[in-house]
Amino acid sequence: MVEAIMSQINRSAAQMNATVLANKRVGQYHQIVFGIGDLVKSCRPGNFVAIKVGGDSSRMILRRAFAISRVAESVSFGGTMELIVAPHGTGSKWLCAQPEGAEIDIVAPLGTAFGIPTAPVKALLVGGGYGSAPLFGLAEVLKSRGCKVDMLLGASTGAKIYAPMEGKRSVNSLKIYTEDGTMGETGRVTEPIKALIENREVDVIYSCGPMGMLSAISALTVGTDVVHQCAVEEAMACGIGICMTCVLPVMGDDGKIAMLRSCIDGPVMDGAQVQWQMVGQVPDGTP
Amino acid sequence: MADGRPSSGWHTLSTFDFSTTLGNAFFNSPIFTASGCASSGKELAQFFDLRDIGAVVTKSVMNKPRYGRPTPRMAETPSGMLNSIGLQGPGIDAFLAKDVPWLIEQKSRVIVSIAGETVEEYATLARKVRSVSGISALEVNISCPNVENRGLVFACDPDTSRRVIDGVRRTIGGEIPIIAKLSPDVTNLPEIARGVVDAGADALALINTVLGMVINLDSMRPHLGGKTGGLSGPAIRPVAVRAIYQVHAVLPNVPILGMGGVASGRDALELILAGASGVSVGTASFGNPSAVIEIQRELHSLLIAKGFPSLKSAVGYAHRAEEK
Numbered sequence: 271m272v273e274a275i276m277s278q279i280n281r282s283a284a285q286m287n288a289t290v291l292a293n294k295r296v297g298q299y300h301q302i303v304f305g306i307g308d309l310v311k312s313c314r315p316g317n318f319v320a321i322k323v324g325g326d327s328s329r330m331i332l333r334r335a336f337a338i339s340r341v342a343e344s345v346s347f348g349g350t351m352e353l354i355v356a357p358h359g360t361g362s363k364w365l366c367a368q369p370e371g372a373e374i375d376i377v378a379p380l381g382t383a384f385g386i387p388t389a390p391v392k393a394l395l396v397g398g399g400y401g402s403a404p405l406f407g408l409a410e411v412l413k414s415r416g417c418k419v420d421m422l423l424g425a426s427t428g429a430k431i432y433a434p435m436e437g438k439r440s441v442n443s444l445k446i447y448t449e450d451g452t453m454g455e456t457g458r459v460t461e462p463i464k465a466l467i468e469n470r471e472v473d474v475i476y477s478c479g480p481m482g483m484l485s486a487i488s489a490l491t492v493g494t495d496v497v498h499q500c501a502v503e504e505a506m507a508c509g510i511g512i513c514m515t516c517v518l519p520v521m522g523d524d525g526k527i528a529m530l531r532s533c534i535d536g537p538v539m540d541g542a543q544v545q546w547q548m549v550g551q552v553p554d555g556t557p
Numbered sequence: 558m559a560d561g562r563p564s565s566g567w568h569t570l571s572t573f574d575f576s577t578t579l580g581n582a583f584f585n586s587p588i589f590t591a592s593g594c595a596s597s598g599k600e601l602a603q604f605f606d607l608r609d610i611g612a613v614v615t616k617s618v619m620n621k622p623r624y625g626r627p628t629p630r631m632a633e634t635p636s637g638m639l640n641s642i643g644l645q646g647p648g649i650d651a652f653l654a655k656d657v658p659w660l661i662e663q664k665s666r667v668i669v670s671i672a673g674e675t676v677e678e679y680a681t682l683a684r685k686v687r688s689v690s691g692i693s694a695l696e697v698n699i700s701c702p703n704v705e706n707r708g709l710v711f712a713c714d715p716d717t718s719r720r721v722i723d724g725v726r727r728t729i730g731g732e733i734p735i736i737a738k739l740s741p742d743v744t745n746l747p748e749i750a751r752g753v754v755d756a757g758a759d760a761l762a763l764i765n766t767v768l769g770m771v772i773n774l775d776s777m778r779p780h781l782g783g784k785t786g787g788l789s790g791p792a793i794r795p796v797a798v799r800a801i802y803q804v805h806a807v808l809p810n811v812p813i814l815g816m817g818g819v820a821s822g823r824d825a826l827e828l829i830l831a832g833a834s835g836v837s838v839g840t841a842s843f844g845n846p847s848a849v850i851e852i853q854r855e856l857h858s859l860l861i862a863k864g865f866p867s868l869k870s871a872v873g874y875a876h877r878a879e880e881k
Contacts, residue, residue, distance in 0.1 A: 280603040285847055322844065329635045331790050331820075331844045377846060507631045507638060508843035511600040514593075514616075514642045515631035529624050529645055534600070550782065552624040556648075 279534055280510055282312035283380055290372045291347055298429045299400050300355045300366040301339075304374065310341040310349030314383030315408035316501055316538040319351065320509035322375035323361035334361040335509050337478065337501065337537070338379065340407030351378070354403035354432055380509050382538040384408050384476055384499055390416035391473035394466060395441070396459055396487060397423045398479020399430050404501065405478055406437035413440045420471075421445070424459025424483070428452035460486045467494050474499065477541070485546035498541030504532040519545040519553060527553045574867035575857055577611070577834050579812045580734025580759030582693045584666060584835065586611040587868050588825065588853040591816045591839030592670035592696055592738070592762075593617060593642065595849075597656035601842065602663065605850035612666035614837055615656065617698040619671075620678050620685075622648035626703060627782030632771040637790030637818070638840060639769050641783030643703040644672055649682055653689050661691040668736070670696035676717070680724040687729045694733050696814075697725050697758070700740035700765035702787045712740040712765070715749050719756040726757030736814055738762035741793075741800050747807045760812040762837070763800045767793050789840040794818030798831045805832025805873050820848065822855020829856075829868070830875040 288304040295301075320333035339352040357366040368374065387393075393412050395405040402423045409419045419440065424447040425431045431446055431453055438444055446454025447461070460483060466472050467490060477487050478501040491498045504516040510533065517529040518536070521543045529552065530536070577587040589611045595601055598613040607613055625645025632639045646652065649671070660667045669692050671682040679697060686695055699721050700712035711717040722737050729735065737758040743749055750761055766787025773780040797817025805813060815833025819825050820841040828836050836856075841848035865871045 279600050283603055283846075285604065285845075330633065331636060331840065332633050332638060333844055375845075505629055505631055507633075507640070508846075510603075510846050512594060512596045513631070513640070513843050514596070514625065514645050515628070515640060517625070517628060517630070517645065549628070551627050557622040557624055 280380065283377055283510065284309055285375070285377045287373045288351070288376045290368050290370055290374060291350060292370060293366070293368060296354070296434070297432065298356065299432055300357060302353045302355055302365065302368070304351045304353070304376065305347055305349070306341075306351045306376070306378070307349045309378060310343055310351065313338055313341045313351065313379040315404055315411055316381070316383040317379035318381050318509070318537060319353065319376050319378035320380060321365060323364045330361055332507050333377065333509055334365070335380075335506050335533075337401075337404040338407070339403035340410070354400045356400050377509065381533055382536055384501075384538050386411055386415060387417065387474060390418070392418045392471060393420070394463070394472045394475045395419060395421045396463070396475060396477040396479070396483070397421070397432075398459060398483040399425045400432050401479030401501070402432045405476065406434065406440060408476060409437070409440040418442055422447065422459050422462065424448065424479075426450065428454075459483065460490065463487060463490050467491065467496055472496055475541075477501070481549065484541060488541035488544065488546055491542065499538055500541040500544070501537040502532045502539055502544065503537070506533050509533050519548040519551070521545060526557065528557060573857070573861050574869070575860075577868055579694055579736060579814060579835060582734050584611040584693070586853055587829070587835040588849060588856060589668065589814065589835055589837045590614050590842070590849055591837035592698060594839035594842050597652070598660050598663070598665060601846060601849070604846040607660070607663050607665035610849055610853060611835060612668045612693055613660055614668040614696060615652070615660075615670055616646060617644055617670040617672035617696075617701060618646050618649050618652045618682070619644055619673060620649050620681055622646065622651065629780060629782055630786075632780050632786065634769070634771065634788065634790075635792060637788055637792030638843075639771055639781060639786035639788055640766070641703045641781045641786035643783060644701060649685050653685060657689055657692065666693045667691065668694045668696055670698050670738070672698040672701050673721070676720050676724050679721045680728050683725040683728040687732060692733060694736055694760075695725070695729060696736045696738055696762055697722060698738045698765070700738050702740070702742070702766055702768045702785065703783055710740060712738070712749060713743055715752045718749050719752045722753045722756040722758050730757050734759040736760040736762050738765055740765045741796050742768050746800055747803055750804045750808060750811075754808060754811050760814060761804060762814040762816065763804060763833075764793070764797045764817045767796060789818065791818040791820050791824075794824060794827070798827055801828055801833050802831040802875065806876060809873065809876075819852065822852055822857075822859045825852055825856045826859050826863075826871070829871050830873070832873040832876065834869070834872050
């Protein structure tokens with residue numbers, strides 16, 4: 271079993287030059303669309319892309335990882351990949367400044383994808399900040415499988431909510447929470463989840479956002495049959511499994527804790543297996 | 558090929574001799590992965606054919622499985638990065654049972670890198686490696702900076718360096734070449750190099766990462782979980798060139814596997830001119846999964862363009878006497 275998984279590392283990934291087809295500001299974020307041709311056929315909701323930033327003479331030697339927001343195929347543009355990028359650091363600011371027509375070196379698709387249920391289920395999608403971006407593509411897939419899709423989005427303030435008009439079509443309901451009350455309800459996105467679980471309105475929670483939010487959701491699912499698939503966020507140097515920097519303590523089926531790479535064993539992980547209280551530590555003794 | 562996969566076989570197309578040797582081990586190409594920057598090869602196999610490069614140098618493995626250091630384990634720095642992985646790994650038994658057979662099945666050349674906490678652990682590791690056939694050479698990593706106690710960096714002390722290599726030589730000497738991986742963080746590198754060669758090292762790997770630290774301005778504390786980390790990437794290349802040049806000057810007949818910030822064919826050539834018989838590509842693979850194969854192609858073209866008839870004729874060429 272382990273061998274079968276090991277031999278599939280990065281099996282869909284390819285390195286290519288992708289053209290920027292569109293780049294526009296949406297609130298505090300940039301929505302950037304790349305032409306990636308047939309590579310879209312391998313991309314699944316939850317996968318990420320590693321992008322070379324700064325140009326050839328850059329002092330930034332590492333790629334930047336971004337969750338793939340959605341992929342599409344059209345007659346005029348072929349296969350396209352959309353990213354929602356927050357211009358926080360030097361690398362993401364460089365990417366957000368790239369004009370239409372720029373050629374960008376990408377490696378994609380990388381990492382695990384959200385598991386799609388074989389039968390229709392009641393799905394709750396929870397996004398924090400721009401972590402909502404990959405959830406809209408996921409919602410489309412779940413909807414097409416007959417799932418009920420409810421979405422909760424949260425952020426500190428309204429400008430940090432990413433909720434495109436067209437994305438709202440693929441969900442049954444959408445509720446927004448901001449901590450300062452500038453959009454939607456005042457409060458945290460995790461607040462309504464307890465009642466939804468108790469009222470049996472949820473079978474599977476899919477989440478993407480800050481680690482604190484993912485940890486809080488996992489705590490709410492303890493002792494319930496609700497499955498929690500979360501996309502984790504850890505600092506990565508390579509994105510392809512060779513640097514061992516992006517590890518998290520995760521409980522295996524054998525009851526042992528392993529330091530797993532969030533790039534190839536994630537980013538989508540089973541929230542019940544991640545040892546949230548130990549993130550940033552290593553277990554005592556030997557594995 | 559026997560397994561039906563096409564091999565590019567590009568380096569056999571010209572009469573130029575690209576081959577190299579480290580001790581009694583022969584390699585078709587002088588370009589290798591660097592230990593700790595290619596895991597055990599599976600991850601990079603998606604991006605190029607592992608058979609086409611000189612060899613895969615596997616991540617340094619210890620006797621027992623190991624969790625490594627806490628996160629954050631990485632900080633990007635100008636033209637470089639710090640890492641503090643701390644030798645996370647499966648342990649030698651699982652590694653030899655799973656990872657090495659896979660590489661040999663791919664027909665990749667394999668150099669196994671080992672790391673220990675005691676002189677005895679290195680000898681135990683060497684004995685276990687000896688029991689597996691198909692391994693081309695043994696890298697003895699005595700210079701990993703990510704250990705709890707700086708006193709455990711054997712390569713910082715001439716005496717402990719010699720004792721580790723002596724123990725490994727008694728176990729495996731003469732069967733496969735022993736490559737001692739040294740640290741640049743020492744005052745007299747040629748003295749340490751001479752000591753391990755006297756103790757039985759057939760070749761030297763220069764250089765391991767340079768010890769460094771980043772302070773996080775939000776927390777105003779060291780950023781890395783392990784506080785200190787190893788600096789790698791183009792930022793350290795001049796340190797590697799200096800180290801290789803210094804050691805080749807005093808030990809011209811000892812082959813050197815050079816590494817440190819190589820990100821292009823011209824960088825690899827610089828290390829070769831300084832005295833390296835082979836070059837490992839490490840951190841460059843983090844930013845570009847095809848870096849190893851691209852650097853190999855660039856180096857091949859560059860050596861021919863410079864008029865060298867073979868890779869070997871370029872090794873140490875920067876040391877030649879002044880033209881009159």
